[in-house]
Amino acid sequence: MHANAQSAPAPQGAQPILRVRDLQAHYRTSHFGVRRGVKAVDGVSFAVNRGEIYGLAGESSSGKTTLIKSIAGAIRPPLEIVGGSVEFAFLPGYGGLHRAPPVDVARIRWRHLSYIMQGSMNVLNPVRRVRSVFVDFAYPHIGGSRKQFEQQVIAHLARVRLDPSVLAAFPHELSGGMRQRTTLALATICRPDFIIADEPTTALDVVVQKEVLGMIRGIQRETGSSVLFVTHDMGVHAHVTDRLAIMYAGRLVEEAATAEIFRNPLHPYTRHLISSRPRIGDDTPREGLGGSPPNLADPPPGCRFHPRCPLATEICKREVPAMLEADTGHRVACFAVNQGSRP
Amino acid sequence: MNDLLLDISEVSKTFVRGGLWSRQKIAAVSEVSFQLAARRPEILAIIGESGSGKTTLARMILNIETPTSGKLVLDGIDLAAIRNSAGRMAFMHKVQPIFQNPFESFNPLKRLDRYLFMTRRRFSGEAGEGAAETTVNHALHKVGLSLKEVRHRYPHELSGGQLQRVAIARALLAEPKLIVADEPVSMIDASLRISIVNLFKTLRDELGISIIYVTHDLATAYYISDRIMIMQKGRVVESGDARTVLKAPQHPYTRQLREAVL
Numbered sequence: 001m002h003a004n005a006q007s008a009p010a011p012q013g014a015q016p017i018l019r020v021r022d023l024q025a026h027y028r029t030s031h032f033g034v035r036r037g038v039k040a041v042d043g044v045s046f047a048v049n050r051g052e053i054y055g056l057a058g059e060s061s062s063g064k065t066t067l068i069k070s071i072a073g074a075i076r077p078p079l080e081i082v083g084g085s086v087e088f089a090f091l092p093g094y095g096g097l098h099r100a101p102p103v104d105v106a107r108i109r110w111r112h113l114s115y116i117m118q119g120s121m122n123v124l125n126p127v128r129r130v131r132s133v134f135v136d137f138a139y140p141h142i143g144g145s146r147k148q149f150e151q152q153v154i155a156h157l158a159r160v161r162l163d164p165s166v167l168a169a170f171p172h173e174l175s176g177g178m179r180q181r182t183t184l185a186l187a188t189i190c191r192p193d194f195i196i197a198d199e200p201t202t203a204l205d206v207v208v209q210k211e212v213l214g215m216i217r218g219i220q221r222e223t224g225s226s227v228l229f230v231t232h233d234m235g236v237h238a239h240v241t242d243r244l245a246i247m248y249a250g251r252l253v254e255e256a257a258t259a260e261i262f263r264n265p266l267h268p269y270t271r272h273l274i275s276s277r278p279r280i281g282d283d284t285p286r287e288g289l290g291g292s293p294p295n296l297a298d299p300p301p302g303c304r305f306h307p308r309c310p311l312a313t314e315i316c317k318r319e320v321p322a323m324l325e326a327d328t329g330h331r332v333a334c335f336a337v338n339q340g341s342r343p
Numbered sequence: 344m345n346d347l348l349l350d351i352s353e354v355s356k357t358f359v360r361g362g363l364w365s366r367q368k369i370a371a372v373s374e375v376s377f378q379l380a381a382r383r384p385e386i387l388a389i390i391g392e393s394g395s396g397k398t399t400l401a402r403m404i405l406n407i408e409t410p411t412s413g414k415l416v417l418d419g420i421d422l423a424a425i426r427n428s429a430g431r432m433a434f435m436h437k438v439q440p441i442f443q444n445p446f447e448s449f450n451p452l453k454r455l456d457r458y459l460f461m462t463r464r465r466f467s468g469e470a471g472e473g474a475a476e477t478t479v480n481h482a483l484h485k486v487g488l489s490l491k492e493v494r495h496r497y498p499h500e501l502s503g504g505q506l507q508r509v510a511i512a513r514a515l516l517a518e519p520k521l522i523v524a525d526e527p528v529s530m531i532d533a534s535l536r537i538s539i540v541n542l543f544k545t546l547r548d549e550l551g552i553s554i555i556y557v558t559h560d561l562a563t564a565y566y567i568s569d570r571i572m573i574m575q576k577g578r579v580v581e582s583g584d585a586r587t588v589l590k591a592p593q594h595p596y597t598r599q600l601r602e603a604v605l
Contacts, residue, residue: 059532059533059534060503060532176393205392205393205559206392206559206561206600206603206604207392207599207600207603209603209605210602210603210605213605232532232533233605234533235562235604235605236605238605239605269534272534273533273534276533276534276536276537277562278537278540278562278563278565278566279562279565280561280562280565280589280590280601280604281565281589281590283586285541286537286540286541286566287537288535288537288538288539288541289534289535289537289538290538292501292502292504292505292535293502293532293534293535308534
């Protein structure tokens with residue numbers, strides 16, 4: 001499963017394609033004078049290098065969807081970016097898509113930045129044939145004659161092993177796997193620099209899932225795109241991602257090369273995620289983790305994992321641990337680990 | 344005392360789609376037979392992809408769906424012969440469901456403790472608030488919760504894992520012999536999933552409840568189940584001891600599934 005152990009990190013000194021600095025995105029509501037704030041993303045920093053698949057793992061309500069929304073510039077009230085910046089190499093100087101002028105955003109969308117979403121039905125317009133969807137999304141960026149464009153689409157569909165006949169179909173006439181492959185073809189036809197993949201295979205059956213993951217990996221290798229791959233499924237991360245960040249309650253808790261995370265997880269939460277995965281052929285009993293994920297409207301002070309953490313000490317209840325490098329390229333936010341008293 | 348807790352023989356379910364001229368028959372389940380022994384509680388995993396008929400089979404065992412042909416007998420009760428509410432009550436005493444999404448199985452406007460007290464009132468003749476509280480609290484203790492945590496709470500106030508525990512506690516109030524759990528952990532967060540899975544083991548070992556665990560996840564099925572049944576397109580393609588089937592799959596489809604596990 002550590003198939004990616006040898007995959008090289010981006011060349012040293014290369015400019016990362018995406019740099020997120022201390023991003024804070026909160027939901028703020030005010031109903032009948034009652035103000036509520038949910039700190040869904042609270043001080044997240046990371047960088048994605050060119051040509052790598054960067055994984056983001058976290059359970060529901062860990063803030064990973066909010067993080068993607070902030071990166072993609074899909075900020076609508078009550079979501080607000082309270083602080084920090086999101087800088088793409090192809091859109092420098094603005095500190096986030098939400099601050100860039102709409103003309104620039106329209107220019108880079110799909111050409112440089114595209115998305116693969118979980119529910120492919122939400123991406124594909126249900127009343128338009130797949131051909132029209134391709135024209136809507138990609139034709140303005142590719143140009144040329146319509147005939148050439150169609151040839152290019154057919155050639156690209158072949159990469160995801162789809163027959164040209166899908167162009168004449170409506171989305172509901174395709175199976176879930178075919179739809180997700182269509183979305184994948186749609187997201188990659190302009191050879192974008194950066195692809196955001198939000199749970200792209202969660203709704204698929206296991207056999208189809210593996211096939212689609214292989215295609216994402218294959219196309220990414222071919223086009224050299226960078227991918228931000230978000231899923232809660234650690235098995236999927238082990239299979240496709242190069243580097244992996246673990247998110248818990250709105251903050252990153254650990255980041256390292258995927259193989260390193262699986263070989264040597266340091267944060268107690270990551271350790272639990274990996275040790276609790278049932279594996280075929282392994283009969284050792286797994287231990288559950290007590291407690292439940294915190295409510296982000298009222299998160300615990302200090303380290304947000306401390307109420308469930310077996311290693312928690314006094315300092316964890318008061319102070320927020322910083323993401324520190326425990327090893328080369330292996331960052332972790334935990335007092336117990338960073339002080340050297342490794343469990 | 345019957346020897347068989349559940350006896351399913353040659354059960355099929357066909358759905359008909361379309362109008363008079365465009366009739367289309369879909370065989371969701373075709374000729375499935377299996378048995379569960381009454382004396383030895385076990386966890387049976389039914390595995391398949393979407394469209395394999397595993398949920399339809401589970402719904403037939405729960406008597407939500409009536410089979411097109413074949414016979415289901417649960418602890419001496421023929422499911423086709425249940426006619427009145429007394430028969431249904433007796434049936435529900437023996438088998439209880441757990442559904443996939445705990446946020447959907449509870450009414451968001453109804454307090455959780457009301458579910459528990461109503462279920463208890465329906466299934467036990469005994470009256471009195473004090474006795475009811477003891478029984479409900481006892482059931483919640485079995486799943487690692489207490490009445491204090493649940494009382495006056497609405498579903499949105501609990502996490503998915505806690506809600507699924509409440510759903511299990513509610514099922515336990517009927518003192519069933521069989522629990523049919525349809526994808527019970529697929530909507531549960533990773534950090535809570537394994538404790539729910541472990542809870543099923545505890546139910547089998549300590550309370551002697553048999554569990555039919557419907558899932559598409561081979562890894563958790565391997566972890567908890569004693570016996571496994573692989574379904575494809577409505578048919579059982581392979582079944583047997585969980586460890587044997589998953590370590591040395593015979594049917595090509597099982598092999599395909601086994602290889603797709605990441």
